Amino acid sequence: MHKKTIAELDRGLRQGDYSSVELTQHYLARIERLNPRLNAYITVDGDRALAAAERADSRRRQGQAGPLTGIPIAHKDIFCTQGLKTSCGSRMLDGFVAPYNATVVERLEEAGVVMLGKTNMDEFAMGSSNETSWYGPVRNPWDETRVPGGSSGGSAAAVAARLCAAATGTDTGGSIRQPAALCGLTGLKPTYGRVSRWGMIAFASSLDQAGPMTRSAEDAALLLQAMAGFDPRDSTSAQEPVPDYLTGIGQDLKGLRIGLPKEYFGKGLDAGVAASIEAAIAEYRRLGAEFRDISLPNSPLSVPTYYVVAPAECSSNLARFDGVRYGHRCQDPRDLTDLYTRSRAEGFGAEVKRRVMIGTYVLSAGYYDAYYLKAQKLRHLISDDFRRAFAEVDLILGPTSPTTAFPLGAKADDPVAMYLNDIYTIATNLAGLPGLSLPAAPAAGLPVGLQLIGDYFQEARLLNVAHQLQKATDWHLASPPSFD
Amino acid sequence: MSLTRTDVDKIAFLARIQLSDDEKDRYVHDLNGILALAEQMNAVDTHDTGPMAHPLRMTQRLRADQVTEPDQRERFQGIAPAVEDGLYLVPKVIE
Numbered sequence: 001m002h003k004k005t006i007a008e009l010d011r012g013l014r015q016g017d018y019s020s021v022e023l024t025q026h027y028l029a030r031i032e033r034l035n036p037r038l039n040a041y042i043t044v045d046g047d048r049a050l051a052a053a054e055r056a057d058s059r060r061r062q063g064q065a066g067p068l069t070g071i072p073i074a075h076k077d078i079f080c081t082q083g084l085k086t087s088c089g090s091r092m093l094d095g096f097v098a099p100y101n102a103t104v105v106e107r108l109e110e111a112g113v114v115m116l117g118k119t120n121m122d123e124f125a126m127g128s129s130n131e132t133s134w135y136g137p138v139r140n141p142w143d144e145t146r147v148p149g150g151s152s153g154g155s156a157a158a159v160a161a162r163l164c165a166a167a168t169g170t171d172t173g174g175s176i177r178q179p180a181a182l183c184g185l186t187g188l189k190p191t192y193g194r195v196s197r198w199g200m201i202a203f204a205s206s207l208d209q210a211g212p213m214t215r216s217a218e219d220a221a222l223l224l225q226a227m228a229g230f231d232p233r234d235s236t237s238a239q240e241p242v243p244d245y246l247t248g249i250g251q252d253l254k255g256l257r258i259g260l261p262k263e264y265f266g267k268g269l270d271a272g273v274a275a276s277i278e279a280a281i282a283e284y285r286r287l288g289a290e291f292r293d294i295s296l297p298n299s300p301l302s303v304p305t306y307y308v309v310a311p312a313e314c315s316s317n318l319a320r321f322d323g324v325r326y327g328h329r330c331q332d333p334r335d336l337t338d339l340y341t342r343s344r345a346e347g348f349g350a351e352v353k354r355r356v357m358i359g360t361y362v363l364s365a366g367y368y369d370a371y372y373l374k375a376q377k378l379r380h381l382i383s384d385d386f387r388r389a390f391a392e393v394d395l396i397l398g399p400t401s402p403t404t405a406f407p408l409g410a411k412a413d414d415p416v417a418m419y420l421n422d423i424y425t426i427a428t429n430l431a432g433l434p435g436l437s438l439p440a441a442p443a444a445g446l447p448v449g450l451q452l453i454g455d456y457f458q459e460a461r462l463l464n465v466a467h468q469l470q471k472a473t474d475w476h477l478a479s480p481p482s483f484d
Numbered sequence: 485m486s487l488t489r490t491d492v493d494k495i496a497f498l499a500r501i502q503l504s505d506d507e508k509d510r511y512v513h514d515l516n517g518i519l520a521l522a523e524q525m526n527a528v529d530t531h532d533t534g535p536m537a538h539p540l541r542m543t544q545r546l547r548a549d550q551v552t553e554p555d556q557r558e559r560f561q562g563i564a565p566a567v568e569d570g571l572y573l574v575p576k577v578i579e
Contacts, residue, residue: 432539
């Protein structure tokens with residue numbers, strides 16, 4: 001059962017081949033057996049999952065099931081779940097139980113999904129390897145000595161190892177797409193504002209977006225359908241109608257104009273990854289797409305720009321963790337300052353502290369113009385590059401990440417080397433555009449991610465273009481052999 | 485320009501994070517590395533460019549000034565480290 005996609009599982013549920021309770025038991029047994037090798041889950045709640053599965057089965061008997069009803073999924077531990085721990089990968093929120101559900105959780109619950117548990121992640125979503133989690137690193141199911149990517153590394157490892165049918169993730173600078181690439185999945189970061197951020201613990205509010213991490217573009221369409229839409233509780237939620245993402249998925253690609261940014265194929269790109277991307281380009285040519293060379297001249301500046309903007313917003317967002325209203329509080333504080341400084345020193349890990357301090361500095365008096373204002377201006381230029389590109393092409397294609405999964409510990413002590421992993425994913429967040437990663441041909445036995453970037457609210461086109469490649473090739477069907 | 489230990493002390497206090505001596509050495513090194521990366525931004529002249537306020541150039545949506553949330557004080561204080569009589573407890577601020 002675990003080898004099936006959501007669309008296939010739904011067929012089985014409809015035909016009565018198995019119930020959601022049986023499906024859920026099957027996944028729970030796999031989690032118990034295999035999760036200790038991966039550390040993909042922080043919290044698993046079998047009783048709650050089985051109760052949800054029973055509700056899904058009875059809903060089906062009443063003829064009220066939708067395409068996600070009874071499907072077992074996992075949520076990244078950044079989404080607030082009422083009555084179930086939400087840690088955000090941090091000691092600060094160890095044991096924290098949110099008093100409400102995130103909109104994403106609520107909408108998927110309404111669609112009838114079964115939540116198996118909450119997945120591991122880089123602390124407060126700050127990281128590209130899932131090594132900054134308070135709960136320990138996650139291992140890549142393709143090679144357990146390597147990282148799964150981050151920050152949604154637990155979600156990626158869980159879906160890749162078939163410990164859930166799909167999972168949610170969040171993407172601030174590549175945190176859905178990069179782990180999807182490193183674990184061989186389809187991961188979609190929607191347009192900024194497409195999916196509600198309400199109840200999703202904030203890292204950098206002008207960049208954060210939630211999206212699906214799945215085994216196919218079709219599954220991503222099913223999940224996004226339930227997640228997307230206007231939410232009055234998120235002041236940046238887009239009031240754009242949500243199209244039917246499955247309707248257009250079968251469209252052929254004849255005459256589709258795809259841009260290849262030269263900046264995404266330069267030095268730093270691993271030769272094996274480059275070869276896989278070339279093979280995908282050749283496949284798209286056969287499918288009728290036309291390629292054009294384009295330039296995003298300011299994209300090399302996206303990493304420095306991001307590592308000013310994101311820490312600035314994070315330092316402001318994480319100011320709420322003060323040891324007073326919720327979260328970790330130090331023992332026997334001497335005075336209020338001691339309460340704040342010690343609670344935060346104990347509650348935050350090294351990477352979070354680095355980013356909070358960088359953010360504090362770039363926003364402080366005397367440095368604001370040189371760093372934060374400069375970065376916000378560059379963001380304009382980076383976003384204008386895309387505007388010019390989309391006047392000429394329908395879609396932009398390139399690698400998701402410069403390399404395949406790297407060994408655990410390889411970059412853990414060098415923040416700048418780690419940041420450079422995000423070189424191809426960050427510009428999309430800075431511009432607020434949708435981006436999707438899907439598996440290309442593997443390189444040396446490890447998954448390679450192909451990135452598609454669309455114009456604003458073009459998620460349907462991204463899903464269509466990804467689905468067509470998945471119909472023509474079997475790259476997305478590969479699964480890690482030792483998690484059969 | 486490069487940060488000193490004194491700068492890091494000041495930043496850590498502004499961020500309300502206590503650092504040990506070992507951590508201070510490490511953060512002087514790390515923060516300077518990150519700021520060196522950030523300084524690559526200076527390669528581009530942005531004199532005639534305005535800052536970007538919103539990725540989609542939208543303005544903030546406003547809602548009617550109406551009460552929409554019920555009082556949930558007890559529920560929200562149920563997860564606080566220390567409360568008494570509906571108030572959050574902190575060390576004494578005024579002698």
